[in-house]
Amino acid sequence: MDRAELAAFLRSRRERITPADVGLPAGARRRTPGLRREEVAQLAFISPEYYARLEQSRAPRPSAEVLSGLARALRLSDAERAHLHHLAGAPPAPRGPSREVRPSILDLIQRLPQAAATVISAGFDILAWNDLAAALLEDFSAVPPRERNLVRRAFLGPHRDGQILYGVSDLDDFALHSAQRLRATAARYPDDPAVASLVRDLLAGSPRFRELWESHDVTDEPTLRKTFQHPTVGPITVNCDVLDIADRDQRVVIYTAVPGSPSEEALRLLSVIGTQRMVGSR
Template structure:
C-alpha cells in the first residue's frame, strides 16, 4: 500500500472518528473536549487494538492492516455497509463474503412496511425466511409472530408444512410457479453461501422430505421469472387478488415483497376488511 493510499485511509478513519460522539458508542461523555468526536485511544479500545497502532494508521505509517483489524475498526466506528467496504478496499483487503444470508433488516425498511397501510408487505431472506412483516401481511397470510423461527421459512412451509400433499400454502393461485421459483432461488443461495450450515441443512431437509422439491432441485434451474399477480384463498374473506412488487435490498441479499389490490375492487375491500379484523380471528384451516 503506497503512501498516498495510506494517507487516504488515515484521513478516512480520522473523519469518521471525529464524526462520532462518546454517547454514540456507549462511552461516558466526560469533560468538555478540545476536538469533536472520539479520542484515538477510545477508538483503539473499542476496536481491541493498541492506541499506538491506531495512531500509526491515522498517520499513514501502518502498511498492511489485517482484515480482522479492519472489521474491528468498522464495528468500533459504526461504519455503514458502504463505508465498511470502502475501508477494506482502501487497505487492499476486500471484505470476506458473508458466511450466510443476512437476517438483520434495516430499521428504515421496517418503518417502510408500517407506512403501507393498504398493502401487505414482508421482507424475506435469500432462503425465503420471513424476517419482517406488517400487520396486513399477517392478516392476509398468517401471524408470523406466533411461529417459531424455522416455521417462518416459506420454502419449508410450502414443501414440508401443513399444506403439503396437494394443499398449497395460503391457497395461492400460483402454487406451482412459487414451488419452482423458490427452488431456483434456493439453489442460487446455496451456491452463494456454500459453507453456511443453515442453508445446507435446509436443502438437505427439503431433499429428504419432499419428492416434489427433489424433482425441482434435480433440474438445476436458476433463472426464475417474477410473479406479477396472484390470488390468496383466505379462510375468512375469500379470494384476494393482488399485484406483487418486489424490491431488492442488494447489500443484505433480501427482498421486500409488496401485495396490493386494485383500488375499488372486491379484493381491495377484502384487504381493508382484513386490516380491521387483523389476526385476532385467524386460524389455519384444518
C-alpha cells in the same frame, strides 16, 4: 492501499466506541476517548503490534480476514465496511444478506392500507410487514425469527391450519423459483451462516428441495398473480408486484386486489378483523 487515510479512518472509528459498547471494563486513566489500540486488536483477533502499525501507516495490506475482524470490532456499518475495504485496496466481501430495513421502507409499507406488503431478504426471510400482510399471511410477530422464512415454510412447514404456505395457488412455481433464487443467494454470500444453515436444513428435510437444488438452475421468473386460500374469508386473488431494494439486496412484495372484485372486498374485511379469527371460522 491508502495507508494514511486507512490509519485516520481506523483511529476515528476506534475513538467513537466506548469500552461499555463492547462489554469491556472502562478502567481508569484513559488518555484518549474510545477504545485502546490493544483492545481493538483483541476484539479483531490480531496482534496489538500489527494494529499499531496500521494506525501508524506502516503496515502491509491487511488480509480479508483482518478487515473482517476490524469491521466487527469497530462495529462498522455496511457503508463504513465498504469504505474500509476501499482504503485497504481490497474489494469488499459481502457478509450476508442485509437484514436491516430502512426506516423509509418501513414507513412506505405502513402507508399502504389497502395492500398487503412485506419486505423480504435475499434469503427469503420476512423482515417487515404491514397489518394487512399479517392478516392475509400470518402474524409474524408471533413467530420465532428463524421460522419467518418463506422457503423454510414452503418445504418444511409448519403449516397454518394445515395449509401449505398459506394455501397459495402457485406453490409449485414458488418452490421452483425460490430454490433457484436461494442458490444464487448462497453463491453471493458463501460465508453467511444463516443462509448455509437454511440450505442444510432444506437439503436434509425435503427431497423436493434437494431435487431442485441439484439442478443448479438459477433463473427467477416473477409470479404476477396468485390466489391465497384464507381460512377466514376464503379465496383471495391478488396481483403480486415486487420492488427491488438493490443496495440492500431486499424486495418489497405488494399484494393488491382488482378494484371492485370479491377479492378486494375480502381484503377490506381482513383489514377490519386483522389477525383475529371470526367466530365459528375454521
